Amino acid sequence: MSGLSGRAEDHAAETRRFDPADLTEDDLLGGRVRLLQPRHGYRAGTDPVMLAAACPALPGESALDLGCGAGAAALCLGARAPGVDLHGLEVQPAYAALAAVNGAAAGLTVHEGDAREPPAALRALSFDHVLTNPPWFPAEAPASPDAGRAVARLARVSTGAWVDAALRRLKPRGRLTLIHRAERLGEILAALEGRAGDIRVLPLAAREGRPAGRVIVAARKGARGPLSLLAPLALHEGPCHVRDGDDFSPAAAAILRGAEPLDLDR
DSSP: OOOOOSSGGGSGGGOSOOOGGGEEEEEEGGGTEEEEEESSSOOOOSHHHHHHHHOOOOTTOEEEEETOTTSHHHHHHHHHSTTOEEEEEESSHHHHHHHHHHHTTTTOEEEESBTTBOOHHHHTOOEEEEEEOOOOEETTSOOOSSHHHHHHHEESSOHHHHHHHHHHTEEEEEEEEEEEEGGGHHHHHHHHTTTEEEEEEEEEEEETTSOEEEEEEEEEETOOOOOEEOOOEEEESSSSOOSSSOOBOHHHHHHHTTOOOOOTTO
16 A cells, blocks of 8 residues: 655645545455445555465564555454554555554554654564555556545655665564565565565466466565565466456465465465
């Protein structure tokens, strides 16, 4: 979601809080997570659920969702791994406030601010895990008419700056897990060079035989281990969509509906 902005005015339009009438309540992880989301703004899809499943946090460890939006990834991680100390950082005030409401019962601590210049309370912390779903599209791409969705989807800074912000919040040997468009993989690996190792790359394809549109990348800060390119995971069954409703592959359904972990160390 959004945790970095190029200038303060990039998100000034999104300073209001959401009207309850503008929200929907949605299920994630087969109903294990209930999430309030804006009806017309940025809405969580499969990405934060897959991201959380790939984060190997254990009870007693700490995790930061960098650019947490309404809190989807953090709450999915908390549902999978109770006892993790959950934090989120979000630059858009309305989404930060919504994440605080969504995460109250799960103990999610939400920080409002820019990842490059975090609030003091967050600068004082470091984490065992950082998970993040950076904005996907370059700043010059057509913007959504919804201000919150535009900030969430358009990258006002480079992928490298986003990775740098994540690494700065990690403890030594801490784990970074991110999901991004496959075309950004080169930039991600360049930003990790010399700073993190034991890198795992999992391509995500819409269907068997299709090119991967997204990648999940996991790395350990300060490690020196080699890079591993894992076999692609197909999210849907069959060569094309042929029926109403979802057609997730059994492996994807186990993660998205059954809260199974996504083991990148296999």
